[in-house]
Amino acid sequence: MKWKMKEVVLAVILSVACGVIYLGWSTLWIPISALVGPVGAGFMFGIWVIASPIVAYIIRxxxxxxxxxxxxxxxxLLTGSHFGLSAxxxxxxxxxxxxxxxxxxxxKRYNLFTLMLSGALAGVLGIVYNLVANGFGYYTTGVFFATLAIHIISGAILGGWLGKVVVDALAKTGVLEQYEIMKQTRKKGEINGNISRM
Incomplete structure:
Protein backbone atom coordinates (compact mmCIF):
# COMPACT_ATOMS: atom_id res chain seq x y z
CA MET A 1 0.00 0.00 0.00
CA LYS A 2 1.37 3.35 -1.07
CA TRP A 3 1.59 6.22 1.40
CA LYS A 4 -0.02 9.52 0.41
CA MET A 5 1.86 12.75 1.06
CA LYS A 6 -0.71 13.87 3.66
CA GLU A 7 -0.16 10.59 5.54
CA VAL A 8 3.60 11.09 5.53
CA VAL A 9 3.18 14.66 6.79
CA LEU A 10 0.79 13.61 9.56
CA ALA A 11 3.04 10.72 10.62
CA VAL A 12 6.01 13.13 10.84
CA ILE A 13 4.04 15.71 12.85
CA LEU A 14 2.71 13.13 15.30
CA SER A 15 6.09 11.41 15.64
CA VAL A 16 7.83 14.71 16.39
CA ALA A 17 5.15 15.60 18.95
CA CYS A 18 5.50 12.18 20.60
CA GLY A 19 9.31 12.47 20.55
CA VAL A 20 9.09 15.75 22.48
CA ILE A 21 6.69 14.08 24.95
CA TYR A 22 9.16 11.17 25.26
CA LEU A 23 11.94 13.61 26.16
CA GLY A 24 9.82 15.24 28.86
CA TRP A 25 8.78 11.82 30.14
CA SER A 26 12.44 10.74 30.27
CA THR A 27 13.25 13.80 32.38
CA LEU A 28 10.35 13.02 34.72
CA TRP A 29 11.52 9.40 34.96
CA ILE A 30 14.74 10.42 36.76
CA PRO A 31 13.17 11.67 40.03
CA ILE A 32 10.43 9.05 39.99
CA SER A 33 12.98 6.28 39.46
CA ALA A 34 15.02 7.69 42.35
CA LEU A 35 11.92 7.53 44.57
CA VAL A 36 10.47 4.13 43.67
CA GLY A 37 13.38 2.43 41.86
CA PRO A 38 13.66 1.48 38.18
CA VAL A 39 11.23 -1.44 38.51
CA GLY A 40 8.61 0.70 40.22
CA ALA A 41 9.08 3.44 37.64
CA GLY A 42 8.32 0.84 34.97
CA PHE A 43 4.66 1.90 35.16
CA MET A 44 5.74 4.95 33.13
CA PHE A 45 6.92 2.81 30.22
CA GLY A 46 3.77 2.91 28.09
CA ILE A 47 4.04 6.58 27.17
CA TRP A 48 7.32 5.79 25.36
CA VAL A 49 5.45 3.60 22.85
CA ILE A 50 2.31 5.69 22.28
CA ALA A 51 3.49 6.97 18.86
CA SER A 52 3.07 3.52 17.30
CA PRO A 53 -0.60 2.87 18.09
CA ILE A 54 -1.57 6.50 17.43
CA VAL A 55 -0.07 6.66 13.93
CA ALA A 56 -1.02 3.10 12.99
CA TYR A 57 -4.62 3.62 14.16
CA ILE A 58 -5.00 6.71 11.98
CA ILE A 59 -3.07 5.71 8.85
CA ARG A 60 -3.64 1.92 8.86
CA LEU A 77 17.56 11.41 21.04
CA LEU A 78 18.18 14.55 18.98
CA THR A 79 16.47 16.81 21.51
CA GLY A 80 18.83 15.70 24.27
CA SER A 81 17.59 12.54 25.96
CA HIS A 82 19.82 11.48 28.84
CA PHE A 83 19.36 7.90 27.60
CA GLY A 84 21.61 8.79 24.65
CA LEU A 85 21.80 6.46 21.65
CA SER A 86 19.90 3.75 23.54
CA ALA A 87 16.76 5.93 23.22
CA LYS A 108 -7.11 -5.38 8.99
CA ARG A 109 -7.93 -4.96 12.70
CA TYR A 110 -7.47 -1.66 14.48
CA ASN A 111 -9.70 -2.17 17.49
CA LEU A 112 -8.87 -1.62 21.16
CA PHE A 113 -7.51 -5.15 21.58
CA THR A 114 -5.03 -4.76 18.70
CA LEU A 115 -3.88 -1.35 19.92
CA MET A 116 -3.35 -2.66 23.45
CA LEU A 117 -1.54 -5.72 22.07
CA SER A 118 0.67 -3.31 20.12
CA GLY A 119 1.67 -1.52 23.32
CA ALA A 120 2.16 -4.81 25.17
CA LEU A 121 4.42 -6.31 22.47
CA ALA A 122 6.42 -3.08 22.36
CA GLY A 123 7.02 -3.70 26.07
CA VAL A 124 8.22 -7.24 25.41
CA LEU A 125 10.64 -6.16 22.67
CA GLY A 126 11.86 -3.29 24.86
CA ILE A 127 12.91 -5.86 27.46
CA VAL A 128 14.55 -7.93 24.70
CA TYR A 129 16.62 -4.86 23.81
CA ASN A 130 17.73 -4.51 27.45
CA LEU A 131 18.87 -8.14 27.44
CA VAL A 132 20.74 -7.72 24.15
CA ALA A 133 22.36 -4.45 25.22
CA ASN A 134 23.18 -5.33 28.84
CA GLY A 135 23.44 -9.12 28.90
CA PHE A 136 21.35 -11.72 30.68
CA GLY A 137 22.91 -10.83 34.02
CA TYR A 138 21.25 -7.42 33.87
CA TYR A 139 18.18 -8.74 35.72
CA THR A 140 17.72 -11.21 38.54
CA THR A 141 14.91 -13.66 37.73
CA GLY A 142 12.41 -11.92 40.01
CA VAL A 143 13.25 -8.44 38.74
CA PHE A 144 13.08 -9.65 35.12
CA PHE A 145 9.56 -11.02 35.42
CA ALA A 146 8.33 -8.07 37.50
CA THR A 147 9.75 -5.59 34.97
CA LEU A 148 8.35 -7.56 32.03
CA ALA A 149 4.87 -7.70 33.57
CA ILE A 150 4.86 -3.98 34.43
CA HIS A 151 6.04 -3.02 30.94
CA ILE A 152 3.42 -5.21 29.26
CA ILE A 153 0.61 -3.73 31.38
CA SER A 154 1.88 -0.16 31.03
CA GLY A 155 2.41 -0.57 27.27
CA ALA A 156 -1.12 -1.90 26.84
CA ILE A 157 -2.73 0.86 28.93
CA LEU A 158 -0.60 4.00 28.41
CA GLY A 159 0.44 3.04 24.88
CA GLY A 160 -2.54 1.22 23.37
CA TRP A 161 -5.61 2.28 25.34
CA LEU A 162 -4.52 5.89 25.84
CA GLY A 163 -3.43 6.08 22.20
CA LYS A 164 -6.96 5.11 21.14
CA VAL A 165 -8.49 7.67 23.49
CA VAL A 166 -6.27 10.42 22.02
CA VAL A 167 -7.06 9.50 18.41
CA ASP A 168 -10.81 9.13 19.04
CA ALA A 169 -10.81 12.60 20.63
CA LEU A 170 -8.95 13.99 17.59
CA ALA A 171 -11.39 12.27 15.22
CA LYS A 172 -14.33 14.05 16.89
CA THR A 173 -12.80 17.42 15.97
CA GLY A 174 -12.91 16.55 12.27
CA VAL A 175 -9.15 16.93 11.66
CA LEU A 176 -8.82 13.29 10.60
CA GLU A 177 -11.59 13.32 7.98
CA GLN A 178 -9.20 12.66 5.08
CA TYR A 179 -7.44 9.69 6.68
CA GLU A 180 -8.04 5.96 6.59
CA ILE A 181 -9.47 5.82 10.12
CA MET A 182 -12.47 7.95 9.10
CA LYS A 183 -12.88 6.29 5.70
CA GLN A 184 -13.20 2.90 7.38
CA THR A 185 -15.49 4.31 10.07
CA ARG A 186 -17.81 5.73 7.40
CA LYS A 187 -17.73 2.42 5.51
CA LYS A 188 -18.77 0.51 8.64
CA GLY A 189 -21.57 3.03 9.21
CA GLU A 190 -22.87 2.49 5.69
CA ILE A 191 -22.76 -1.30 6.05
CA ASN A 192 -24.55 -1.16 9.42
CA GLY A 193 -27.11 1.26 7.97
CA ASN A 194 -27.82 -1.09 5.07
CA ILE A 195 -28.18 -4.07 7.40
CA SER A 196 -30.63 -2.21 9.65
CA ARG A 197 -32.81 -1.28 6.64
CA MET A 198 -33.10 -4.91 5.49
Whole structure:
Protein backbone atom coordinates (compact mmCIF):
# COMPACT_ATOMS: atom_id res chain seq x y z
CA MET A 1 0.00 0.00 0.00
CA LYS A 2 1.37 3.35 -1.07
CA TRP A 3 1.59 6.22 1.40
CA LYS A 4 -0.02 9.52 0.41
CA MET A 5 1.86 12.75 1.06
CA LYS A 6 -0.71 13.87 3.66
CA GLU A 7 -0.16 10.59 5.54
CA VAL A 8 3.60 11.09 5.53
CA VAL A 9 3.18 14.66 6.79
CA LEU A 10 0.79 13.61 9.56
CA ALA A 11 3.04 10.72 10.62
CA VAL A 12 6.01 13.13 10.84
CA ILE A 13 4.04 15.71 12.85
CA LEU A 14 2.71 13.13 15.30
CA SER A 15 6.09 11.41 15.64
CA VAL A 16 7.83 14.71 16.39
CA ALA A 17 5.15 15.60 18.95
CA CYS A 18 5.50 12.18 20.60
CA GLY A 19 9.31 12.47 20.55
CA VAL A 20 9.09 15.75 22.48
CA ILE A 21 6.69 14.08 24.95
CA TYR A 22 9.16 11.17 25.26
CA LEU A 23 11.94 13.61 26.16
CA GLY A 24 9.82 15.24 28.86
CA TRP A 25 8.78 11.82 30.14
CA SER A 26 12.44 10.74 30.27
CA THR A 27 13.25 13.80 32.38
CA LEU A 28 10.35 13.02 34.72
CA TRP A 29 11.52 9.40 34.96
CA ILE A 30 14.74 10.42 36.76
CA PRO A 31 13.17 11.67 40.03
CA ILE A 32 10.43 9.05 39.99
CA SER A 33 12.98 6.28 39.46
CA ALA A 34 15.02 7.69 42.35
CA LEU A 35 11.92 7.53 44.57
CA VAL A 36 10.47 4.13 43.67
CA GLY A 37 13.38 2.43 41.86
CA PRO A 38 13.66 1.48 38.18
CA VAL A 39 11.23 -1.44 38.51
CA GLY A 40 8.61 0.70 40.22
CA ALA A 41 9.08 3.44 37.64
CA GLY A 42 8.32 0.84 34.97
CA PHE A 43 4.66 1.90 35.16
CA MET A 44 5.74 4.95 33.13
CA PHE A 45 6.92 2.81 30.22
CA GLY A 46 3.77 2.91 28.09
CA ILE A 47 4.04 6.58 27.17
CA TRP A 48 7.32 5.79 25.36
CA VAL A 49 5.45 3.60 22.85
CA ILE A 50 2.31 5.69 22.28
CA ALA A 51 3.49 6.97 18.86
CA SER A 52 3.07 3.52 17.30
CA PRO A 53 -0.60 2.87 18.09
CA ILE A 54 -1.57 6.50 17.43
CA VAL A 55 -0.07 6.66 13.93
CA ALA A 56 -1.02 3.10 12.99
CA TYR A 57 -4.62 3.62 14.16
CA ILE A 58 -5.00 6.71 11.98
CA ILE A 59 -3.07 5.71 8.85
CA ARG A 60 -3.64 1.92 8.86
CA UNK A 61 -0.78 0.92 6.60
CA UNK A 62 2.04 -1.63 6.99
CA UNK A 63 5.08 -0.06 8.60
CA UNK A 64 3.20 2.85 10.21
CA UNK A 65 3.71 1.62 13.79
CA UNK A 66 7.41 0.88 13.28
CA UNK A 67 8.18 4.13 11.45
CA UNK A 68 6.33 6.24 14.04
CA UNK A 69 8.14 4.71 17.01
CA UNK A 70 11.61 4.96 15.44
CA UNK A 71 10.96 8.55 14.32
CA UNK A 72 9.71 9.55 17.80
CA UNK A 73 12.72 7.87 19.42
CA UNK A 74 15.04 9.72 17.01
CA UNK A 75 13.43 13.03 17.99
CA UNK A 76 13.88 12.15 21.67
CA LEU A 77 17.56 11.41 21.04
CA LEU A 78 18.18 14.55 18.98
CA THR A 79 16.47 16.81 21.51
CA GLY A 80 18.83 15.70 24.27
CA SER A 81 17.59 12.54 25.96
CA HIS A 82 19.82 11.48 28.84
CA PHE A 83 19.36 7.90 27.60
CA GLY A 84 21.61 8.79 24.65
CA LEU A 85 21.80 6.46 21.65
CA SER A 86 19.90 3.75 23.54
CA ALA A 87 16.76 5.93 23.22
CA UNK A 88 16.87 5.32 19.45
CA UNK A 89 17.97 1.68 19.61
CA UNK A 90 15.25 0.68 22.06
CA UNK A 91 12.81 2.59 19.85
CA UNK A 92 13.71 0.27 16.97
CA UNK A 93 12.94 -2.79 19.10
CA UNK A 94 9.73 -1.27 20.47
CA UNK A 95 8.65 -0.32 16.95
CA UNK A 96 9.14 -3.91 15.79
CA UNK A 97 7.08 -5.20 18.72
CA UNK A 98 4.30 -2.73 18.04
CA UNK A 99 4.27 -3.50 14.31
CA UNK A 100 3.96 -7.25 14.98
CA UNK A 101 0.54 -6.72 16.62
CA UNK A 102 -0.92 -5.21 13.43
CA UNK A 103 0.87 -7.69 11.16
CA UNK A 104 -0.68 -10.60 13.09
CA UNK A 105 -4.09 -9.45 11.85
CA UNK A 106 -2.78 -8.63 8.36
CA UNK A 107 -3.33 -4.92 8.98
CA LYS A 108 -7.11 -5.38 8.99
CA ARG A 109 -7.93 -4.96 12.70
CA TYR A 110 -7.47 -1.66 14.48
CA ASN A 111 -9.70 -2.17 17.49
CA LEU A 112 -8.87 -1.62 21.16
CA PHE A 113 -7.51 -5.15 21.58
CA THR A 114 -5.03 -4.76 18.70
CA LEU A 115 -3.88 -1.35 19.92
CA MET A 116 -3.35 -2.66 23.45
CA LEU A 117 -1.54 -5.72 22.07
CA SER A 118 0.67 -3.31 20.12
CA GLY A 119 1.67 -1.52 23.32
CA ALA A 120 2.16 -4.81 25.17
CA LEU A 121 4.42 -6.31 22.47
CA ALA A 122 6.42 -3.08 22.36
CA GLY A 123 7.02 -3.70 26.07
CA VAL A 124 8.22 -7.24 25.41
CA LEU A 125 10.64 -6.16 22.67
CA GLY A 126 11.86 -3.29 24.86
CA ILE A 127 12.91 -5.86 27.46
CA VAL A 128 14.55 -7.93 24.70
CA TYR A 129 16.62 -4.86 23.81
CA ASN A 130 17.73 -4.51 27.45
CA LEU A 131 18.87 -8.14 27.44
CA VAL A 132 20.74 -7.72 24.15
CA ALA A 133 22.36 -4.45 25.22
CA ASN A 134 23.18 -5.33 28.84
CA GLY A 135 23.44 -9.12 28.90
CA PHE A 136 21.35 -11.72 30.68
CA GLY A 137 22.91 -10.83 34.02
CA TYR A 138 21.25 -7.42 33.87
CA TYR A 139 18.18 -8.74 35.72
CA THR A 140 17.72 -11.21 38.54
CA THR A 141 14.91 -13.66 37.73
CA GLY A 142 12.41 -11.92 40.01
CA VAL A 143 13.25 -8.44 38.74
CA PHE A 144 13.08 -9.65 35.12
CA PHE A 145 9.56 -11.02 35.42
CA ALA A 146 8.33 -8.07 37.50
CA THR A 147 9.75 -5.59 34.97
CA LEU A 148 8.35 -7.56 32.03
CA ALA A 149 4.87 -7.70 33.57
CA ILE A 150 4.86 -3.98 34.43
CA HIS A 151 6.04 -3.02 30.94
CA ILE A 152 3.42 -5.21 29.26
CA ILE A 153 0.61 -3.73 31.38
CA SER A 154 1.88 -0.16 31.03
CA GLY A 155 2.41 -0.57 27.27
CA ALA A 156 -1.12 -1.90 26.84
CA ILE A 157 -2.73 0.86 28.93
CA LEU A 158 -0.60 4.00 28.41
CA GLY A 159 0.44 3.04 24.88
CA GLY A 160 -2.54 1.22 23.37
CA TRP A 161 -5.61 2.28 25.34
CA LEU A 162 -4.52 5.89 25.84
CA GLY A 163 -3.43 6.08 22.20
CA LYS A 164 -6.96 5.11 21.14
CA VAL A 165 -8.49 7.67 23.49
CA VAL A 166 -6.27 10.42 22.02
CA VAL A 167 -7.06 9.50 18.41
CA ASP A 168 -10.81 9.13 19.04
CA ALA A 169 -10.81 12.60 20.63
CA LEU A 170 -8.95 13.99 17.59
CA ALA A 171 -11.39 12.27 15.22
CA LYS A 172 -14.33 14.05 16.89
CA THR A 173 -12.80 17.42 15.97
CA GLY A 174 -12.91 16.55 12.27
CA VAL A 175 -9.15 16.93 11.66
CA LEU A 176 -8.82 13.29 10.60
CA GLU A 177 -11.59 13.32 7.98
CA GLN A 178 -9.20 12.66 5.08
CA TYR A 179 -7.44 9.69 6.68
CA GLU A 180 -8.04 5.96 6.59
CA ILE A 181 -9.47 5.82 10.12
CA MET A 182 -12.47 7.95 9.10
CA LYS A 183 -12.88 6.29 5.70
CA GLN A 184 -13.20 2.90 7.38
CA THR A 185 -15.49 4.31 10.07
CA ARG A 186 -17.81 5.73 7.40
CA LYS A 187 -17.73 2.42 5.51
CA LYS A 188 -18.77 0.51 8.64
CA GLY A 189 -21.57 3.03 9.21
CA GLU A 190 -22.87 2.49 5.69
CA ILE A 191 -22.76 -1.30 6.05
CA ASN A 192 -24.55 -1.16 9.42
CA GLY A 193 -27.11 1.26 7.97
CA ASN A 194 -27.82 -1.09 5.07
CA ILE A 195 -28.18 -4.07 7.40
CA SER A 196 -30.63 -2.21 9.65
CA ARG A 197 -32.81 -1.28 6.64
CA MET A 198 -33.10 -4.91 5.49
Missing amino acids: KPGAAFIAEVAAAAVE LLVGVFQGIGSEIAFALFRY
